[in-house]
Amino acid sequence: MRVGRHIKWIVCLSLIGFFLLGDTEILLSQNDEIQEIVNDSKREEVQRYFGYELLLYRYLTLPYDISVNINEHGLFVEIGFIYILFIPILLLLISRRKLKYLIPLVLITLFSWVISTSNSFVYSNASQIKIETTKDLINEYMANANGSEEPVAFLVGNITKFSLTLYEPLNKFGNWISGNKDHVTYPILMFGFLGLILLIHNLIRDLKTNQQYLIIIFSSYAFFWFAFAGGIIWYGYILLFLAYFLIHLLINVLIKQDYKAGLWMKRFFLGFAILWIGMGFLSRVSNIQSVANPDEIGKGIFNPVFYEYGLGKINDTEVKNKIYPNVTTGLDAINRDKNALVWRVGTSLTYFIDNNTERVVMDNQLGRFQNLRTTYPDNNALVDAFLASNIKYLIVDLNTAQIDKTPQRTLTAKYRELERFIQNNPRVQLISTDRILQRRNSMQNIEYFYGDFGQVYLNGYYAIYQFIR
Amino acid sequence: MVEKAKIRSIVNILVWVFAAIWLFVLGLDYINKHPAYYYSLSYFRYTGLVVQLGIIALGIGLSRKYLPKFFSYINTGIGVFLVGVLISFLIIRSNSELVSFENNTSDHLHFTSRVVASAIQLFLIMLLCRNVGAFIFSKCFSKTYDAHFIIDIGLGIVLMVLSMFFLAMFGVLNAYSLLLVLIVFLFVNPIQFYQSIGSTLFKQLDTKQFSMAGLIILFTLLSFLLVNYISIHTPFPSGFDSRNYYVNISKLLASSGSIVQGFPPYNGSIFIATGLVLFDQSHLAHGMAFVNIVLALLAAYTFARQILKYDADTSAIIITMVGVTPAIANQMFVELKVDFGLLFFQLLALFCLLNGFKKIKKSQQPRDNFKDILKTYLPYSILLGVFIGYGLGIKMINLFLLIVIFILIGWEKDNRILSIVMVFASIAVFLFGGIDTISGLRQYHLSANYVAMAAALLAIISFAYAFIKSRILALRRVVFAGLITIFALMVFSPWAVKNYQDTKSLNPKKMLMGSSTGPEMSLAKIKKNYRNAQKNK
Incomplete structure (x- = not known):
């Protein structure tokens, strides 16, 4: 107890010290900030899982964000809602009889919900767009939305308006102590973890040993994932199991404490478990990737080209050309020229390049290209620079800018610069692409052809270029 | 006292109201941001498959009570394997009407036979790993830990990958050298290997611990895994990271026979490369990646049962819930990352640690000086x-x-x-x-x-x-x-x-x-x- 008291003082003094250390860094000059951001490829690639709001709130919104998929969406990051639903509710029910635990839990849950939903979006099914949760955009959406056409989005919009109101003072407070950079987030996280360990130590004394271990393993691993993994789900896969084990443990604790309440929570958990298993099965079998063509929706259990291959009807090369039309033309050219280096912007076509670890220069977020472009703004000079280093080929992912979640759209800006370099440049020759363009011919009929710039009919996935001397 | 009881009652009601509001608000937000579930349901095209699988699941569940002799045939490794073959065929056939090209039953059987063949190949590799792992365990760790097949498999995998690493360091990693390694794995204890095959295929499985609902949940998990397992029978991986890193490294390793320069450590990719080195078949490499999730699920189940003492049904539900999670499923058939392999060894380490704690506590070994502590x-x-x-x-x-x-x-x-x-x-x-x-x-x-x-x-x-x-x-x-x-x-x-x-x-x-x-x-x-x-x- 004595040690605990001393530690509390150390924590308080340390936090005050960090607050006094210096201002948070939120007001860089405009040019400095953009210059700084442009060259930060990690910000574009890794931090899209983490968010771009105030630094402190990026961490505090993480549990809600990863459960509801606010920062990044897609099947590869979807872990479901069961964790965020049951863990807070069970903790609240268990702590009902002790207001000193209940009230902080309620406040933390509310606080987390308010800051998460106020840095989120509302998805409009009718217009198939995301509306960011700012007051103006939400008010505009609510003024025009039809509640009967999309009741869920409409309700969420109303709830968001309420949370935005609560967020106003929290936003002011957040901007006062934090920003894009700050001194306080790490101390808060670290000492918060220390406080959690001390609290857990007091609370779990009466549990069985292995139950205690489960709670410690979960809390510790969750903290390290939370603090250092940048919101990347697959760095914390073990937590997906541990969290369900924890939920079951909490239900058992509640049953011991209040049999009726515990039994109801067990039933709810089983009910949601069956629902989730059904949803997961449905989601995988239908494997919805796009809703553009209603005739093709829900046919996702197998990729049709791979299915054709599995049935023995086509071979490897035919699979490649069906999935990436014309790709063998470009890949054969690269693989014939065994010593030539390749500059790769996104795509996973590296797999098909011989000795790719020795030949492929990776530049997924165009950080390297941007540096080169700044050094050689002239197109001819830039091509000469590539060729002088034996870089004879360029592979571009035509959807590179799609992963750009940065508020300043820095990756998009770099990608546009790349397009400016390539377009109408006689020394950058297109070898192959799967992008389909359309134009009217002399008979005024629409004709389709493979190309890189023009009126796009089908965006495609890749383009392979050769630099010409 | 009456006041306290009243306050408690009010707090109780408020907490339940808060819980209900939390459910409502969270549920709405989740549904709003996941329209894919709506489309998955309204455009669901595999009702026939679900009905067929449902009938089989129910049949298996009811046969335990009403047709015990029939159930005893299914309740073996070979029985489960044959059920798996049937499920695979039904899954493959369910897609036949939804593609634009002609296909028939003989094509479906061809695909099913590929799936069956690869499953047998992977099973044999894992059995050999288990064989050598059990041998090492019996020689080195039997006095320390209780034997368990997941420890045996873990040890076997470590030895196989380390062997491949050293072969690759000398530039001699190829089908023959790896086959030699696996033959050694067989002959360290050939009788045990033969007995393993027998017991895995023909011994009655311990399904008494599951209720009928638990059996149906396991059947669902099996079907789900098979959907994904069938999907990996492709000439190359489909995911970005698997093509640029994990399976790419495996491919380079297999084609050159030597260690690939650069990259952070890649035990996972060496493990995946087994399929390419031995058989020069991409889908077997993908299969090795897939084996990792099966092992991880088994390890999680073992952890839940033996460490946390959860009942069989609860453990089965939990591993199924994780297994069907889209973030997990996506890795099974698209990305093929090595994180499942890591997950298996993490669960294994925790399993061993907590078992170790128990044994150390029970042991009478003195621990009051440095020498005894070390011992x-x-x-x-x-x-x-x-x-x-x-x-x-x-x-x-x-x-x-x-x-x-x-x-x-x-x-x-x-x-x-x-x-x-x-x-x-x-x-x-x-x-x-x-x-x-x-x-x-x-x-x-x-x-x-x-x-x-x-x-x-x-x-x-x-x-x-x-x-x-x-x-x-x-x-x-x-x-x-x-x-x-x-x-x-x-x-x-x-x-x-x-x-x-x-x-x-x-x-x-x-x-x-x-x-x-x-x-x-x-x-x-x-x-x-x-x-x-x-x-x-």
């Missing part, structure tokens, strides 16, 4: 070190688990100081080691260095306090943690040597993380090459 903890440290070190060779993110294990070792019911030491020490190590630079977040934390220094200082102070307060207790934990680290580093050390060869640097970070891949092409180099080219013009 007590050494046997437990070796196996743990092997699994953790191997995990570090899959992904460095396993450092999280190593630190968690230190915190667990430091945990004492009546003494929290050592856990606090571990907390501060781990924060200091991570921040000084720059773990947060990997995600690019370090640059935003202006006080990172101060926090690291403060954590280190507090770790030293609290450790000194703990040592003064109870020298023996502190010594036990430090020795245990230290031994695990030593053995983990020993198993990891081949990668440190490889990384040194790649980077020519003794920097600890470079020896742990290796170098990036691709030709060295810095801006300075490109500028220099350009200047030279212009001069020569």
